[in-house]
Amino acid sequence: MSLFSVPSSFHSSPLVPLPSSPCSHQVLPRQTCRLFTHTFLYSHFPGGRNQLVSLAAGGEVFLTLLRTPVSIFMTHTPNYCCDRLALTLFPALFKFTSRWTQLQLSYPGPLAMADRYFSLYPEDTSPLWTSPCSNKRHREILPAWFNCSQLPQLLILGPQKSGTTALHTFLSLHPQVQTNRQSELHYEEVQFFSDDTLYQRGIQWYMEQFPYPPSPSVPPTNSSLPSSPPPPPTLLFEKSATYFVHPQAPQRAKAVLPQAQLVVILADPSHRAYSWYQHQRAHSDPTAVRFSFSEVIRASPSSPPHLSSLSHHCLTPGHYHQHISHWLEYYDHSQLLLIDGDELVERPAAVMDQLLEFLRLPFHPFQNILQYDSRKGFYCVVESNRRKKCLGKSKGRSYPPMTDEDQQWLSSYYAPHNAQLKELLTRLGRTPPRWLI
Numbered sequence: 001m002s003l004f005s006v007p008s009s010f011h012s013s014p015l016v017p018l019p020s021s022p023c024s025h026q027v028l029p030r031q032t033c034r035l036f037t038h039t040f041l042y043s044h045f046p047g048g049r050n051q052l053v054s055l056a057a058g059g060e061v062f063l064t065l066l067r068t069p070v071s072i073f074m075t076h077t078p079n080y081c082c083d084r085l086a087l088t089l090f091p092a093l094f095k096f097t098s099r100w101t102q103l104q105l106s107y108p109g110p111l112a113m114a115d116r117y118f119s120l121y122p123e124d125t126s127p128l129w130t131s132p133c134s135n136k137r138h139r140e141i142l143p144a145w146f147n148c149s150q151l152p153q154l155l156i157l158g159p160q161k162s163g164t165t166a167l168h169t170f171l172s173l174h175p176q177v178q179t180n181r182q183s184e185l186h187y188e189e190v191q192f193f194s195d196d197t198l199y200q201r202g203i204q205w206y207m208e209q210f211p212y213p214p215s216p217s218v219p220p221t222n223s224s225l226p227s228s229p230p231p232p233p234t235l236l237f238e239k240s241a242t243y244f245v246h247p248q249a250p251q252r253a254k255a256v257l258p259q260a261q262l263v264v265i266l267a268d269p270s271h272r273a274y275s276w277y278q279h280q281r282a283h284s285d286p287t288a289v290r291f292s293f294s295e296v297i298r299a300s301p302s303s304p305p306h307l308s309s310l311s312h313h314c315l316t317p318g319h320y321h322q323h324i325s326h327w328l329e330y331y332d333h334s335q336l337l338l339i340d341g342d343e344l345v346e347r348p349a350a351v352m353d354q355l356l357e358f359l360r361l362p363f364h365p366f367q368n369i370l371q372y373d374s375r376k377g378f379y380c381v382v383e384s385n386r387r388k389k390c391l392g393k394s395k396g397r398s399y400p401p402m403t404d405e406d407q408q409w410l411s412s413y414y415a416p417h418n419a420q421l422k423e424l425l426t427r428l429g430r431t432p433p434r435w436l437i
C-alpha cells in the first residue's frame with residue numbers, strides 16, 4: 001500500500017485565506033493515517049497559492065495519484081467549514097487528471113472502496129493499534145477516559161512453563177506494583193498481544209483490564225495536620241506467557257507500549273518442553289494423552305498432523321535465541337531482563353531483588369516472605385498468619401522424571417539452539433543461565 005503523504009510544506013498553510021471567515025485558522029489534510037494536525041495561516045505557505053495549485057496540476061499530488069495503487073487523502077470533517085484546501089485541491093486534481101490521462105474517475109461508495117482496498121491488501125484487515133500516549137500533541141487531545149497511566153509498564157513475556165506464574169505472584173506482593181484484573185478467558189493472563197480476537201477489541205479494552213486509578217488513593221487533606229508525602233507511583237504489569245513466541249506480539253506490543261520493560265525467564269528448554277507436555281496431558285489434550293513424550297518429541301513432519309503439531313508446539317518455544325532476537329527487533333536490549341529459571345526455583349528472593357533493581361523499585365523483604373515448602377517442593381508465600389500459601393496444583397506438578405534417553409535426545413536437539421543463545425547473550429554482555437554454562 002502506498003498512502004499519500006503530503007510534502008512537509010503542505011502542512012504549513014491552508015490553500016486560500018479566509019479573512020471574513022469565523023475561523024481564523026484552517027486545518028490541513030492529515031498525514032497518512034496517523035493523527036497529524038496543523039493549523040497555520042495561508043500567508044505562511046512557502047511559494048503561495050500557485051505553488052499549492054501546481055501540486056495538483058501535474059505536481060506531487062498528481063504524481064502520487066498516478067503512481068500509487070491506493071491513495072488515501074484525509075481531512076477533518078468537523079473543520080470542513082474552513083477546509084478550503086480540500087475543496088479547491090481535489091477538484092483541481094480531478095480536472096487535471098481527466099484532461100491529461102485516460103483514467104476513468106468514478107465514485108463507487110465507501111464500502112465498495114473498502115472491499116477493493118482489502119482485496120488488494122488482505123494483510124491490512126488486521127489493525128496495528130498505536131498508542132497516542134508517547135506523543136505530547138496526541139495526549140493533549142485525548143478523551144477524558146483515555147488515561148495513559150492505565151497502561152502497563154512491564155510485560156512478563158514467558159515462555160510457557162518457565163515459572164511465569166511464580167514470578168507474577170511474587171511481584172504482585174510488592175506494595176508499589178499492581179497487575180491486571182483476572183480474565184474469564186485466560187485466568188491471570190490478558191493475552192491481548194497474542195490472541196487475535198482479543199487484539200481486535202482495541203486499546204480501550206486492553207486498558208480496562210488494569211485497575212483505575214492505578215496509584216493508591218490519596219487520603220483527603222486535613223489542613224490542621226502536617227501534609228503527608230504523596231503516595232508512591234504504582235507500576236502496572238501483566239504476564240502473558242504466550243507473548244514470547246507469538247509472531248506478531250513484539251510489533252503489537254511495541255506500538256502500544258514502546259517504553260515497556262520486558263522480562264523473559266530462561267528455564268532449561270528440555271525441562272520446559274517436558275513440563276509443557278505434562279501440562280497438555282493434565283488438560284486432557286487427546287494427542288498428549290495418546291502419545292508418550294518420547295513419541296511427541298521425535299515426531300517428524302511426516303507424522304500425523306496432530307502429532308507433528310503438538311511436537312512443534314512443545315519444542316519450538318525452547319528456540320530461545322530466535323524468539324529473543326525477534327523481540328529485540330522492536331525493543332532495545334536495555335529494556336529486557338533475562339531471568340535464570342533455575343534461580344527462580346532455587347533462590348526466588350535473590351531473583352526478586354534483581355527484578356526490583358531492574359524496575360528501579362524500592363527493596364521489599366522477599367527473603368522473609370518466600371519460604372521453601374518441603375511438601376510442595378517449591379518456595380511459597382508466607383502469609384500474615386504465618387501459614388504458607390503455595391501456587392496451585394497445576395504449578396509444580398508431580399510427574400515421573402524424564403527418561404535418560406529423552407533427556408539425551410533433547411540435549412542434542414537443543415545443542416545448536418543453545419549455542420546460538422550463548423552467542424547472543426555474549427553479544428549482549430549478559431550472564432548465561434547456569435544450565436547453559
Ligand SMILES: Nc1ncnc2c1ncn2[C@@H]1O[C@H](COP(=O)(O)OS(=O)(=O)O)[C@@H](OP(=O)(O)O)[C@H]1O
Pocket residue numbers: 159160161162163164165166241274275276278279344345378379380391394395396397
Ligand atoms: N515457586 C514455584 N511454585 C510452583 N512452580 C514453580 C515455582 N517456581 C517455578 N515453578 C515452575 O513453574 C512451572 C510452571 O510455569 P508457568 O507458571 O510459567 O506455567 S504456565 O505457562 O503459566 O502454565 C512449574 O512447572 P511444573 O513443575 O511442570 O508444574 C514449576 O517448575
